[in-house]
Amino acid sequence: MMSSRRYALKASDVTLCALVCLAGVAVTALVLILFVGSEQRTVSVAFQLEVDERFSRLQRRFNTQVLKLDVVRRFFINADDVTEKEFLGFVTPLVGEDEAYSWVPRILEKDLQAFRTKALLNGTSDFSYHEINPVTGEIVPLASRPEHWILLYLLKRDDVKIIPGMDVLARPGRQALMSKARETHQIVVSEPLKMTNGQSGVFFVAPVFHESSEATLNDDGLQGFVVSTVRLASLMEQGIPLPSLQRLNVTLSLIDGEHQGPTIYQSLAPATPSTLYAQRLLKVADQNYLLQFRPSSTFLVANSHALYTSLIVVFGAGLTLLMTLLVYLLITQRTRALSLVEERTQDLRLLNITDHLTGVYNRRYFEELMERLLIEANAQYQPLSLIMFDIDHFKYINDRWGHQCGDNVLKSLCTRIRSATRKTDLLCRTGGEEFALICPGSELDDTRLLAEKLRALISTLPFDETGQVTCSFGVATWVPSESFDAFVRRADSAMYSAKSKGRDQVQLADS
Template identity: 25%
Template sequence: MSMHGVRPKMLGFVSEEVSAWLVALVALVAGGLLTAFLALATYELYQQQLRQRFELLASERYSRIEERFEDQVQRLDGLRRFFVFATEITLEEFNGYARPLLHRTQAYSWAPRVPGPARQAFEQRATQVLGRPYEIQQLTDDGSLRVSPARPIYYPVLFTQALKLLRQPLGLDLLSQALRQDTLQRAAKPGSMAVSAPLNLTDVEPAYARGILMAAPVFAPHDPDPQPRGYVMAVISMRQLMAEGLPNAAQDNLVVRIRDLSGPDSQHEVLFQSDNRGASSTLAASHLLHLADHDYQLDIRPSLAFMQANRSSAVPAVVFLGGLLSVLLSALLFSLFSQRQRALTLVEQRTGELRISEQSLRDTHNQLRSVLDAATQVAIVATNLRGVISTFNAGAERMLGYSSAEAVGSLTLEALISPQELHQRARDLSQRYGREITPAQAMFAQTVQEGGKEAGEWTLQRKDGSHLLANMLVTAVLDEHGLWVGHLAICIDVTERKRVHEALAARDRLLDKLSAEVPGGIYQFRLRLDGSSCFTYASEGLRDIYEIELELLRQDATAVFERIHPDDLLRVRTSIRHSADHLTPWREEYRVLLPLAGQRWVRGEATPEPEEDGSTLWHGYLTDISDLKRVEEELRALSVTDSLTGIHNRRYFQERLKVELERAQRDNQDLAIIMLDIDHFKRINDQFGHAVGDHVLRSLCQRISQRLRRTDVFCRLGGEEFMVLCPGSNAEQAHSLALELWQGVRSVVVEGVGQVTASFGVAGWRPGEGADALLLRADSGVYAAKQAGRDRVEAELS
């Protein structure tokens, strides 16, 4: 019958051509589903990365705003202490102290307490001090000032220092308006500070008119009077406080809003709102800000600039490539199934050829019998069911000393086995199976009943009575009907191989004893041409180094590379490949991550040699050097730390400056440095001694470190010279930071010495500029500050 008459249809119910189209369609649908899944996973990964970037920016912006709020509290508290410890303060003294504080603050004012009977005398004295007519006034509903009526107590503004002087509200009685009066009442206790509800600031530019008033009471030291001497106040415009020093609206990645939390939820006033547009996104962050006794809510959302800068094209690429691959796969499957018809025709041709080969195989079978008889190194013995030998080849004659005529029909297979061994195995099998096993059955039972797939080791007895050790495989012989008609035994002399194995085992035991005394572990490592690897030998020490069983190492070395630290894995693999390619000694130090011991350091050395199959075999050792690495890290930390102040030293600064310059050049980022030199430090050492000088250095370092950001690097270059490295900051931002540091240094008196000042120089990195040029410009700034009288910050020199 022709093959075409019995050929089945593909899939059992459709024709071959339709099946090809159906398989291609299934492949296309499956590819589309997989592409959709990958696109969804890519989109989820993009959203996760976007969320992480936003949270990082929002956290940094919150930290900066929180620092500004805390700075306002510290400045007002400093002004309060200025009044607390002074008996009488003149207008010039007030202006000299308050003017440097006007950074992100509209104005600072002083309002003393004036009893009603002392009003006229106070107004006359204020007129003389200010050099202009002075009257106590109150604020009307339309925002104008008029003479205040008689009251028991007044708190009129006497001194004021404003950022931009339009018309100062001198004489304004703070008790004449409910909001200001409420603020003073909440700040009436010693050490307290209060913030007003949002109000319209008087005599302030319209853009900054909406703000708050922060008041702090001033009590005379050891004065039992329960009422304060007066109040110092800071007039703060939230827009001015937030806008200065932050990115412009076109470049800002965040939309920031600050709301006042006083009053009911529906009346929370927005004190500051970014000018840039917010993006339509679920990303948002909310934080609580504290200013004195008042709480504000900070809301942060991503801007359009943020979303445009973090736009991802991965999802369209995945969809395009996935769809393309799906179409190509469908076309390939259609082509393969369409060729099945041609393949079936070829099968018919091959079937005819196989029939011709069948006869050749019969002839080959007869030839195989002759080949087996010619096997002189292998004894082949066949028996009937009773064990009587029916076949005895030339190899059996040579191995056992019997001729074929002597063995066939006369001897049994049992007669060729050592009687003592045969009886012992019969007893063992009887105990194993729980029934009597005769010696004649013993040599067949174990091999035949367990499948006859493995050779057993037996002691054979020659014709002359001598013995030899052989591997004997006994299998059942079946006829064409599957009936058991006899046995076939194949024997190989293993006497010499047994002796060699025993010698090798003794050598391995000696090697294990020696390797147990060696610190670490010794090994043989083989790398094959296909990239697979294993440890052909591994001492016990490698189990402790990698926490992996030795048997697993001998099979596959993949588990070892999984233990290596991800940051070191590529380097180790590269060094192994280089050693194999050039046959050079391998030496490496790397980290491993162990389940029990955690992270450890390992040092390894090995010598390679090529093998005939193209593999490379290394002989080497591994040892744990974690303790040595720990000592090296401690020495490294000591080498980059200034022992006196505890900050980084010159060496660390030079290393970090090199790294940050490379990063700024590569990523086009800002970078600035601040150099400062303590004024008259030699005079301090000469006058008070070096111990006091050391105390001055430590005190200055502590104050400056508290005012720096986490990303800034503070180092001591030597003596009284210090350096601040500001990654991500330009010269203008570094100058603002230097002003804060300068104020922090000069505003705190060092015990036993008095006021200590410093001269500051600022330099911002310019594209293409090297480290020496940058340091030289900062040093020139310090020199210019000292030439101008010291105790100042010199801006970046052109």
């Protein structure tokens, strides 16, 4: 009897051990699957965030090059005659590392001698007419042709010596690029060309034309070209922290129509085999580029969770001895689930306070912000300003180009506004084409200057599909004890006053 009982206990122990072992293996396997899936999603999100941040930096770099070149172009359009001293004084603050800016006027054959005399009088030194043989690369005398594109002024950071007087028409790559700019009357971007320092660079060319009244019937009025060059590697890497450069493999390719062209840039960090991949379309002036992103070994190592996987396996093996570990793992998973729920709750809140089209704050949150900021301004005696603005003739844009084009204008407008304002400034969409920009701590004069800056930023840079778009702005600063409705009404009235006075302007609200 005792022997039989002792056998039964041993059998139950074995059975219990077997059940615990099976339960531990099953739970460990389940937790491992969930963990791996979750970490894969986490790594994917981290990769997308890294890609978005890098793309944003590159987009700003390329767009800044176009904007700076356009500023110099407008300088030549508005100036009757620019000396070398004036050119250097205006352009020097714009030139960064690995960049160069040059002025290439158009000179007729009959005007060469007079132009050289004038250039020397304006302070240009070492002026000598010449051109580069495209086959041998040697400097040769100037060939006779009806017109010449003469390099007159040049500002660059490297030590390569270039004598003014070189005819760019002799270089096929430069000639084709400038001819395209001349035909389209727009800023154009080159494929990678060899710079004077021997490195691969990108050329941005902006044509400068006389006013239409000055152009003759047989002359298009071309005055010359403003050219900026920047080393391609510098354009892709400058300003980006080294750790960020090492985490991603980035390739840049030209897009010819619907087809991907050759790769013109590849980062030094080699790509590591992975399912992670992203691509972005980068539009710069008349050129489209394809940016492709892949993770490097540095990124995968930094986001590797092999250690955690090993720990789960070790803890899972301990389930056969310690049932308490099962409780610990369940609590850990529960905490993680609650964290995910909290994240989703935050996402839902963000969706509730933002405009689904533009991504800026919506009308409801605008009212909440204003109520709170008015209380803070009153308690802390801090200024609070408000800019109300809307798009002029927005109905015409929708009617002519369609609502999809109108939506694109709204999104592009918000992108421009946010790129030119402080982090503390709060952009809200209060209606169809109506917006409000809350400027905490900003006095009336500063807010007016900001509104003028935004107005110029919007009206001077054409939108992709519609061309020029303008906005009317109303600016008001809160008066102590003023109600929310009265404050908004004053800014709104100023905006409509701007519309009634011709649009595309800034009006200050009455005190």
